[in-house]
Amino acid sequence: MATASRIALITGANKGIGLETARQLGRLGITVLLGSRDAGRGAAAVADLAKDGVSASVLPLEVIDEPSIAAAAARVATEHGRLDILINNAGILDHAAETGPESTTLATYRRVFETNFFGLIAVTQAFLPLLKKSPAGRIVNLTSILGSCAEHSDPNSPIFQARYTAYDTSKAAVNLYTIELALALAGTPIKVNAAHPGWVKTDLGGDQAPLGVVEGARTTVALATLGAEGPSGGFFHQGVHMRW
Numbered sequence: 001m002a003t004a005s006r007i008a009l010i011t012g013a014n015k016g017i018g019l020e021t022a023r024q025l026g027r028l029g030i031t032v033l034l035g036s037r038d039a040g041r042g043a044a045a046v047a048d049l050a051k052d053g054v055s056a057s058v059l060p061l062e063v064i065d066e067p068s069i070a071a072a073a074a075r076v077a078t079e080h081g082r083l084d085i086l087i088n089n090a091g092i093l094d095h096a097a098e099t100g101p102e103s104t105t106l107a108t109y110r111r112v113f114e115t116n117f118f119g120l121i122a123v124t125q126a127f128l129p130l131l132k133k134s135p136a137g138r139i140v141n142l143t144s145i146l147g148s149c150a151e152h153s154d155p156n157s158p159i160f161q162a163r164y165t166a167y168d169t170s171k172a173a174v175n176l177y178t179i180e181l182a183l184a185l186a187g188t189p190i191k192v193n194a195a196h197p198g199w200v201k202t203d204l205g206g207d208q209a210p211l212g213v214v215e216g217a218r219t220t221v222a223l224a225t226l227g228a229e230g231p232s233g234g235f236f237h238q239g240v241h242m243r244w
């Protein structure tokens with residue numbers, strides 16, 4: 001598929017992996033709509049991209065606010081008439097509130113699920129009619145190795161000791177949603193995949209992370225630009241299939 005005319009929306013794209021994903025997709029000639037819940041942070045991100053010669057526009061989008069999502073979808077419908085790539089990137093991890101499965105509060109679970117899981121579903125459902133108008137729709141859901149049941153239950157896994165339980169369970173839920181949505185859309189041109197970006201230096205990933213955002217965005221960009229022969233319903237990190 002030619003890249004010139006593709007239109008991509010990235011949620012939570014004003015910083016971190018989302019912003020770098022915007023940069024990499026923009027460099028491929030893809031029209032980038034930079035989802036941001038804050039107008040000022042969105043404008044600053046667009047200015048940052050412009051310094052690198054990448055043009056993008058801000059799409060105001062708060063993923064836990066249904067009127068905001070509806071307004072964003074209506075705007076894309078009016079201005080573009082379709083969407084080719086949806087990247088569900090917005091996510092939160094509240095390190096201080098993650099005290100383990102015995103004591104993390106229900107309020108924390110609800111808050112984390114609201115953004116990481118319910119927000120992702122709301123955005124996906126709102127934009128699906130526009131993705132169905134694309135000749136080759138692509139949905140990429142940012143999950144994590146921390147959402148893998150297989151990794152958490154394997155004593156040899158590097159994340160065996162990790163207990164960010166609200167975050168972990170929200171990403172596990174996204175993984176299963178990814179599988180079911182991909183199956184539901186089988187027979188259409190739309191491909192749906194889950195991405196583990198790696199442990200990446202961002203506000204969420206922290207300073208100790210081994211990867212920078214350039215490497216961190218690679219898995220998302222590869223899945224967003226899959227050809228017709230590419231997989232759907234998979235969970236990937238840099239081209240390698242992750243265990244669910």
Ligand SMILES: NC(=O)c1ccc[n+]([C@@H]2O[C@H](COP(=O)([O-])OP(=O)(O)OC[C@H]3O[C@@H](n4cnc5c(N)ncnc54)[C@H](OP(=O)(O)O)[C@@H]3O)[C@@H](O)[C@H]2O)c1
Pocket residue numbers: 011012013014015016017018036037038041061062063064088089090091092115119142143144145196197198199200201202203204205206209
């Ligand atoms: N970094 C890692 O090591 C790592 C590893 C595995 C998976 N991931 C996943 O990768 C994705 C991006 O993470 P990151 O490391 O780039 O995090 P980040 O730097 O903290 O960026 C998160 C982005 O999500 C936005 N966001 C959060 N809640 C939102 C909401 N309710 N509505 C709209 N936007 C919202 C933030 O906007 P504001 O600036 O307005 O808060 C920000 O733009 C997340 O889904 C994360 O779970 C990251």
